[in-house]
Amino acid sequence: MTQFMEKLQNIDRRILFVLIFLAMAYPLVKPFTLPMAITQEVMSLYDFIEKLGPNDIVIVAPDYSPAYAPTVGGACEAIFVHLMRRGAKVVFASFERDGPMMAENVIASATPAGKKYGVDYVNMGFRAGGEGAVASALQDFPTAFPKDFQGTPVKDLPIVQNLKSAKDISLGILFSTGGYAGGGWVRQLVQPYGKPFAACVTGMMGPAHIPYYQAKQLIGLVVDMKGGAEYETLIKRPSGSLAGMGAQTLAQLLIVLYMIIANVTYFTLKKERVRTR
Amino acid sequence: MSAQFGVYMAGIVTIALYSYLIGDNALFKFAEHLYVGSAAGHAITMGYINIRDLGWTPLVSKGQLSMLIPLILGLCLYSRFTTKYIWVSRYAIAVTIGIGTGVSLRGMPSAQILSQLQASMVIKNVNDFLAILGTIGVILYFLFIYGQNPVTKGFSRIGRWVMMITFGVGFGTSTFSMVARGTGAVTAILRMFGLVK
Numbered sequence: 001m002t003q004f005m006e007k008l009q010n011i012d013r014r015i016l017f018v019l020i021f022l023a024m025a026y027p028l029v030k031p032f033t034l035p036m037a038i039t040q041e042v043m044s045l046y047d048f049i050e051k052l053g054p055n056d057i058v059i060v061a062p063d064y065s066p067a068y069a070p071t072v073g074g075a076c077e078a079i080f081v082h083l084m085r086r087g088a089k090v091v092f093a094s095f096e097r098d099g100p101m102m103a104e105n106v107i108a109s110a111t112p113a114g115k116k117y118g119v120d121y122v123n124m125g126f127r128a129g130g131e132g133a134v135a136s137a138l139q140d141f142p143t144a145f146p147k148d149f150q151g152t153p154v155k156d157l158p159i160v161q162n163l164k165s166a167k168d169i170s171l172g173i174l175f176s177t178g179g180y181a182g183g184g185w186v187r188q189l190v191q192p193y194g195k196p197f198a199a200c201v202t203g204m205m206g207p208a209h210i211p212y213y214q215a216k217q218l219i220g221l222v223v224d225m226k227g228g229a230e231y232e233t234l235i236k237r238p239s240g241s242l243a244g245m246g247a248q249t250l251a252q253l254l255i256v257l258y259m260i261i262a263n264v265t266y267f268t269l270k271k272e273r274v275r276t277r
Numbered sequence: 278m279s280a281q282f283g284v285y286m287a288g289i290v291t292i293a294l295y296s297y298l299i300g301d302n303a304l305f306k307f308a309e310h311l312y313v314g315s316a317a318g319h320a321i322t323m324g325y326i327n328i329r330d331l332g333w334t335p336l337v338s339k340g341q342l343s344m345l346i347p348l349i350l351g352l353c354l355y356s357r358f359t360t361k362y363i364w365v366s367r368y369a370i371a372v373t374i375g376i377g378t379g380v381s382l383r384g385m386p387s388a389q390i391l392s393q394l395q396a397s398m399v400i401k402n403v404n405d406f407l408a409i410l411g412t413i414g415v416i417l418y419f420l421f422i423y424g425q426n427p428v429t430k431g432f433s434r435i436g437r438w439v440m441m442i443t444f445g446v447g448f449g450t451s452t453f454s455m456v457a458r459g460t461g462a463v464t465a466i467l468r469m470f471g472l473v474k
Contacts, residue, residue, distance in 0.1 A: 014298050024456075024463040029472050070461035071454055097323045128327045132380045146330055183389065184381070191384030191392075203450035203457070207443065214408075215396035217388065224450070225457040244460045251456045 002272050009265040016258060023254045027246030033238075034245055041213055042230040045198045045220020048171065049079070054087035056170035057163055061134075061185075062103045063096035068177040068202065073102065074228030074241030075200045076175050077110040080121075082235050084112045088170070089159050090121040093145060095133050096179065100125045100149045118148075118157045125149035131184040138166035138188055166193040171219075175200045182209045186217045200227065288469025291462050411439035 052058070060080070064072050083090050092103035103123045115121060124145040127133040137144035141163050142154050154160050162168055172189050174182060174197070182199035190197050198220035199209055206223035213221045222231060225248060228241030293308035328351070336344040350372055356365040400406050414436030417429050425433070467473045 017298055020459070021463060024460055025467060025472075028460070028464055028467055067458060067461070070464070071457045097320055126323055126327070127331070128324065130377070132376060135380050135383070144331075146334075180381075186388045187381060187384035191388045203452075203454035204447060206450055207446050211393055211396070215392045217392055224454055225460070226453070244457060244464075247460045247463065248453070248456050251459070252453070255452065255456075 002269065005265045005268050008261055009269065020251055020254060023250040024247040027250055028243060031243050032246050033242070034249060036229055036233045038230050038234060041221035041223070042227055042234070045222065046082070046231065046234045048196065048219050049082050049086060052083070052086045052088040052170060056088045057091060057168060058083055058088050058171045058173065059091050059093055059169050061093055061095055061172070061174045062099045062106065063094060063179065064102055064175050064177040065096070065098040066101070069102065069105070070240065070244060071202045071224050072175045072177060072200045072228065073106070074225060074239060074244070075222045075231050076102070076106050077239060078228060078231040078235055078237060078241070079173060079200070080106050081110050081112065081237055084115050084120065091160060091163065092121070092123045093137060094126040095130060097126055104149070118152070119159055122157055122159050123149040131180040131188065134184055135188045138193065141165060166195055169195060171195070172197045173200065176205065177202050181205060182212055182218065186212055190217050198222070284468050287465040291465045295462070410435060414439055
């Protein structure tokens with residue numbers, strides 16, 4: 001028994017990694033659906049977007065990198081699709097370097113048929129400066145973004161003709177995986193202009209954003225892949241996040257199993273050592 | 278063709294990076310250098326576009342002389358490469374930090390103090406009550422002005438538990454996020470073998 005416990009405790013970590021890989025790979029190859037409870041934070045964003053129409057301009061900041069695309073990328077796609085269905089105008093404006101590429105990916109994989117670039121949606125590219133750049137864009141959008149990502153001047157893009165400052169937008173949505181995050185947008189958009197704002201963040205940032213939601217500074221909060229999966233469920237468009245939740249569930253169950261084994265072996269061996277002393 | 282190339286690149290580089298689990302090797306080194314090089318190249322390109330569109334073009338085409346200020350401050354940063362004139366870069370850094378702090382402070386009192394205080398004072402359900410209890414507990418845990426009495430001791434113990442639970446939640450959600458990122462890596466490998474779309 002003791003030998004078996006010692007073997008379990010000293011198991012090669014590479015075996016554990018391979019098992020995690022298999023636990024993630026199986027649901028991705030053979031997807032299965034899990035019941036998805038919708039949280040209030042996600043529901044309230046969905047309800048808000050449901051009320052938007054063709055006269056509404058929404059600024060979307062896809063401030064995440066490719067490595068984090070599985071966490072908030074699914075939510076970005078789902079929310080973009082929802083906004084397109086409502087007929088709202090979507091302006092992608094990035095304040096992180098990788099943002100424009102992420103916007104291009106979302107546009108390439110989720111644009112519904114019949115929607116036109118420059119009229120229904122646009123990718124305005126990246127502006128350096130973090131929170132300062134956000135403040136500047138919200139104050140004077142055409143100066144902060146004189147061209148789109150492809151180099152087309154603002155005057156040739158009908159969608160941004162009426163977008164001069166934050167006063168002209170109906171909603172701001174940030175997809176963030178770090179940096180100044182939601183707090184920066186609350187400071188620059190919600191407090192000075194009183195405009196609605198929603199954030200989609202990683203799991204580790206989620207708890208830090210809940211106080212903003214409770215204080216009604218956020219109209220919605222989508223947290224990580226789970227939040228993305230909830231949104232995909234709401235708009236009835238299963239995609240990456242819902243598929244990933246199977247992998248997430250099996251991998252988490254395996255991690256919990258590892259923790260149980262580690263604790264059982266640790267305490268059993270400790271008890272054994274005390275007994276034989 | 279280019280999309281297919283991207284799929285293979287993503288898969289191969291992911292495997293190369295995870296090969297570090299076996300030990301340091303040439304394949305891992307190649308992927309590591311490729312990653313650092315492409316990230317640096319991308320950062321330089323995006324920086325160049327920003328300087329061109331927001332600084333150089335308005336200065337040259339529209340005659341906005343005020344653009345000289347950020348451009349000169351930007352150039353000042355390069356004085357860090359010389360020991361004699363390193364002090365010049367400190368002015369640029371001071372301006373950057375000053376502006377950053379000023380911009381952040383703009384809505385901070387109302388956004389992160391008053392609104393949060395206001396929200397935490399309303400009791401509508403058990404959660405709100407727990408939030409108030411937790412807030413008082415954590416404040417008292419870090420309040421060293423007064424000596425501990427049975428009341429403050431009790432509250433600070435609650436504060437310690439609240440912090441432990443909060444850190445636990447943070448760790449749990451971090452693990453969730455890491456697994457989600459891992460899903461992306463696994464997908465890249467599976468996609469290369471045509472097992473997922």
